[in-house]
Amino acid sequence: MSLSRRTVLGGGLVLGASFLTAPAARAEDYTKPFTGFAPPSTVLRAGTPGSVGLDPAPIELAKDQVRSHQVAAPGGHPLYPGHVGLMAHDGAVVATQVDGFALRYRNATEELPQSQWVPMRRDTIFDLASVSKLFTSITVVQLIEEGKVDLEAPVATYLPEFGAAGKESVTIRHLLTHTSGFTSWLPLYSKYPDKASRIAAVMNQPLTNPVGTVYLYSDLNLITLGVLVERLRGQSLDEVVASRLTGPLGMRDTGYNPVAKERTAATEYQAVPARGMVRGEVHDENAWSLGGVAGHAGVFSTVDDLAVLSQALLNGGTYRGARILDRKSVSLLITNFNESFPGDDHGLGFELDQTWYMDALSGPRTAGHTGYTGTSIVIDFASRSFAILLTNRVHPSRSWGSINVARQEWARGLGMALPIRARGNHVVWETVARNASTATLTVPLVVPASGARLGFDLVAQTEDTDVLHVETSRDGGTTWEALPLRIRQPGDARHGEDREQDGSLAKAELDDGTTGPISGTDGERRWRQVRADLTAGDQLLRWRYVTDANTLGRGVAVSRVRAFSGRGILVDGDRTPDEFGTSGWTLARRS
Structure with a gap:
């Protein structure tokens, strides 16, 4: 059952109740999807596919496929040096895989001596790139839940300087759903001398398209929202995320500018700007130029921390007694606000029903995001499942290509493991x-x-x-x-x-x-x-x-x-x- 249409009034939320109804009887049947959240007491536990009614064969195939991309084709290169993946269903972690290397290359073309290669670990910390946008979005929805922000209010209500250059009608919703009319990107790191001038450039940037007329994914949307969160909370964004999201959920390895650099996966060798091999610092140049803390990029995390966040959302905003959002707010996160832009379904910060990386898990109530560094998270509320794949695909060079095939395979493995059962005893x-x-x-x-x-x-x-x-x-x-x-x-x-x-x-x-x-x-x-x-x-x-x-x-x-x-x-x-x-x-x- 899809979410009912929502009405937003004066900073409060009035939502249809369809997402809060009782669950279906059998979690392990693809044809009997859940229509509600998991019990709030659900805590992740170790399991096997068979323990929760899944077919293990597609999961094992996905493991083999994702591992195979670390082997270079003749005369070529691997898709990524290493990866850490996790699948969970109905509260059980049914698959994990750790393989390859967190650090392998000296520069963009040369490998380190093999004795200096650093193996991937279950607790390797990855630069999430644009998956960071989900953290910013959650902090914005927390403000909406508290009545401090109205989803349909102009952004300039809270950031008066944002109203410059014809942006006075852009709303919070437009930013969260990438329908603001902003251009996709600006070279903030190279065109402006300091953080203040870079933020001012975003605030003063005119729209490329009339507001609300096109879907255009833009880092500027989330950079703006990060500034808004800081302004309204009176704290830096990293402090807000730590105190209101990762701290309550016990996500100890998640945050900006990681301290445990030796556990981070290396990303790219950058000659321009002259950063060398980037490891333990955010890969995104604009986020780097903003001190590593920005609304669009900068969060580092592990597969297990992201699993906790995923389960908290499946639970309706709570995990181990800590609540980061109420149930209506989680519903709001995954309500499709982009019905006018078919194929670009989008909740508040979360992408919805994107087959190109969600594959067999995709559907109207499947939410997630990808990151440029080679990360992806897929949360399927219909089956209470999630698939997380973290790679360092830009190590040593972003020019080595897309890893969408691996993202698809990992999500497909879990989606295909959900059995399709006939109505009755039939073939x-x-x-x-x-x-x-x-x-x-x-x-x-x-x-x-x-x-x-x-x-x-x-x-x-x-x-x-x-x-x-x-x-x-x-x-x-x-x-x-x-x-x-x-x-x-x-x-x-x-x-x-x-x-x-x-x-x-x-x-x-x-x-x-x-x-x-x-x-x-x-x-x-x-x-x-x-x-x-x-x-x-x-x-x-x-x-x-x-x-x-x-x-x-x-x-x-x-x-x-x-x-x-x-x-x-x-x-x-x-x-x-x-x-x-x-x-x-x-x-x-x-x-």
Whole structure:
């Protein structure tokens, strides 16, 4: 169930109660998502995938995949020297992995002697880069919760100097959702001589776009909010984060300008500015020029500290009796305020439903962020799960490329471990997670002159550019024709009537939207009933799932496949699964 729309009034919050309702019965079933927070008493514990009903195989695959990126291709280089990863579900830490090196290179091209390489440790401290924005956002929402800030108030209400250059109508919400109209970045570190002039440059910067008209991710938004927090609290941002967030949660290794430099993962060798190998100092040049403390970057942390923060949010803002936010405030963090910008779903500081790194965990109630240094955090409220991957991918050079593939694999491992269970004791066919592929599930049919009906249950959690087609062929598979489908959600009044479509799973079918051959789903993670009419004749029936070369969602699963006529059942996926030919599908399991 998605969050209800919110109303914000005069610094107070009035939220729909849908996120606070009772949880579903089974946490380990992908098709029965939670609709509420975890019990506030939930404390992380050691576990195994099997102890909380997860399939260990996808998790082990993810471990192997993420580890493999530390091996250089012939004539090339690894994606990153090392990593630390953690997965948790329903309060249990079900996977951790520590591999590679926190320090390996002397400069941008030369390795240190191997005796000087520093191995990764479970408690290695990473420069989080833009994941720091989440810490700033939480401190802003704390001010909203206390009535000291109104989400819809102009920023200039609290920072009068910000109203310069036509920014008087930019609100707190615009900054938190990257819809302010600000440019993405300014070279503060090189263009201005000191911290005061750098902050003034942000305050005086005009908008690149009219406020509220475009989504444009911008460091300037969070730099401004960091200044706002400092102004209203009368403390520096690092002091606010320590006293109101990391301190109460016991996140001892999290903060700005780390003291334990020997435990930090090295980042980049920087020749301009002449910083040499950066280790124990913030990598981001602008944050460095602001003393290492800024709203957009500067936080260092460990995988275990980030796990505590993740579980505190899943618990509704509390952990081990320490409350950093109330439940309504956490709901506000993950409410999509960017419905006018499809694909750029955003809560307050938190990105939402971003398949490009959340992969099989993505959905409307999946929140997270990435960091330029090679970090990512994905928190899925629907399954009470989170996946954290910390790498030092800019060590020794940022030019070595993106690690999005590793982010996807780590989140996918946990998402695919959540079993899809049929409604009743039925066979489940599920697509294998592969990019740039076509998966087919095919069965022959002999339909009598009177015709027949096809019925099956469906779970589809795909990205918009991955499409499921249901088709028939009467010439042995040479040509195919789309089969019109009628899809309904059991127990949902919105889907009380069947809805005709062209044979491709469309967002229109699942969302009651406009007609059109659009793939992608609404993320509800529930079984739907599909019906179709079959005309007379010998034919092949197939489910064809086509993925592009980029990202994946969970994919597609079908169950309770039956074709029947007045003469009886023509095919039954439960009784005769061997009649189905498969390529890229697996016979997943029975309940």
